[in-house]
Amino acid sequence: MENKNVLEILKKTVDSDRILIDEPMKNHTSFKIGGPVDYLVLPTKMEEITETVRNLKKEEIPYMIIGNASNLLVRDKGIRGVVIKLGESYNHVTIEGTTVTAESGILLSRLAKRIAKASLKGFEFASGIPGSLGGAVFMNAGAYGGEMKDVVTSVTALDDKGQVITLRNEELKMRYRNSILQDNDYAVLEVVMELEKGDPKEIYETIQDLDHKRTTKQPLQLPSAGSVFKRPEGYYAGKLIQDSNLRGHRIGGAEVSTLHCGFIVNQGDATAQDVMDLVETIQKTVKEKFGVTLERELRIIGEE
Ligand SMILES: Cc1cc2nc3c(=O)[nH]c(=O)nc-3n(C[C@H](O)[C@H](O)[C@H](O)COP(=O)(O)OP(=O)(O)OC[C@H]3O[C@@H](n4cnc5c(N)ncnc54)[C@H](O)[C@@H]3O)c2cc1C
Incomplete structure (x- = not known):
């Protein structure tokens, strides 16, 4: 977007050193894929976010909110x-007693450590998910x-009209990898969680045990966005893909992981198009072989 105005509008609410221009998204996505975004803004305070969004809405400038970009494929055009x-x-x-209040940008791994240190249990499951807290609520990770x-x-x-609102658990309608936030274009600013008192030794042991499971079962040494597909009812996506003889199947630099067939990994030079073509091949093959429709968990954004 060749518009000096956009920069001026952003500078009203965010310091210039936290506005990146023509920034390659591949520097920010866990997939290490993605063309440039016109403006990438890195806010530090709630008011910066709310005011920036309100200004952009007023001027009808397109914007989107992301977290740690660990469930995103950004198209090659950016x-x-x-x-x-x-x-x-x-x-x-x-953290007060068993109540944790956190800004939505914090990484789950860092938050899990803080929570463990406070001897609270119930959040261990999230320690190895490489997302932000806001992205995790949005996705019900x-x-x-x-x-x-x-x-x-x-x-x-922040709702679609630019108003700050509070949504209780039942209002969030969180279900398998989904929440009301996905239907309504809401930005998650802050999250309150209720946990239980626990034994720190047991909490650390659980985190270590889950970490070990992840490192042995997932291709963590290669860039990816985790499981590409949602779990189809009654099946496992990875098993269906493996049984379709697609283990290691490659298009350009995108490959069905040989360690976990539910993951697509970037072997170094994958484009977003490679990944999208591979996703399509997988969906088509699994549908033909097993009659099962694989729905994407991976979210694809950017110019077509
Ligand atoms: C190696 C690996 C392992 C993974 N394992 C798991 C796993 O075990 N379980 C699991 O559920 N997922 C897993 N994931 C996927 C991913 O980490 C989760 O979906 C995570 O919740 C995404 O969070 P994020 O902050 O990276 O969101 P992003 O990828 O940045 O965004 C995902 C979506 O959330 C929206 N969003 C992000 N932040 C906000 C916000 N603050 N307000 C409103 N909308 C927002 C974005 O617009 C986008 O639509 C894995 C990914 C990788 C790479």
Whole structure:
């Protein structure tokens, strides 16, 4: 977006050193894929986010909110407009008794450590998920029997009209890798969670045990965005892909992981198009062989 105005509008609310211009998204995605975004903004305070969004809305400038970009494929042409990244620059946490209140940019791994240190249990499941807290609530991320739905009490969000609202757990309608936030274009600003008192030794042991499971079962040494597909009812996506003889199947630099067939990995020079072509091949093959439709968990954004 060749518009000096956009920069001027952003500078009203965010310091210039936290506005990146023509920034390659591959520097920010866990897939290490993605063309340039016109403006990438890294806010540090809630008011910066709310005011920036309100200004962009008023001027009808396209924008989107992302977290740690660990469930995103950004197209090769990049993104027109503004991306507001709620990441580690927006990560304040307070813990009072068993109640945890955190800004949405904090990484789950860092938050899990803070929570363990406070001798609280119930958040161990999230320690190895490489997302931000906001992205995890948006996706209702989960692993090893736990999901965000079990621990979130309420969320402070910015609604589609630019108003700050509070949504309680039941209002978030969190379900398998989904929440009401996905239907409504709401930004997660802050999250309140309720946990239980626990034994620190046991909490650290559980985290270590889950870490070990992840490192042995997932291709963590290669860039990816985790499981590409949702779990189809009654099946496992990875098993269906493996039984379709697609283990190691490659298009360009994108490959079905040989360690976990539910993952697509970037072997170094994959384009977004390679990944999209591979996704399509997988969906088509699994449908033909087993009659099962694989629905994407991976979110694809950017200019077509
Ligand atoms: C190696 C690996 C392992 C993984 N394992 C798991 C796993 O075990 N379980 C699991 O559930 N997922 C897993 N994932 C996927 C991913 O980590 C989760 O989906 C995570 O919740 C995404 O969070 P994020 O901050 O990276 O979101 P992003 O990828 O940045 O964004 C995902 C979506 O959330 C939206 N979003 C992000 N932040 C906000 C916000 N603050 N407000 C509103 N919308 C927002 C974005 O617009 C986008 O639509 C894995 C990924 C990788 C790479």
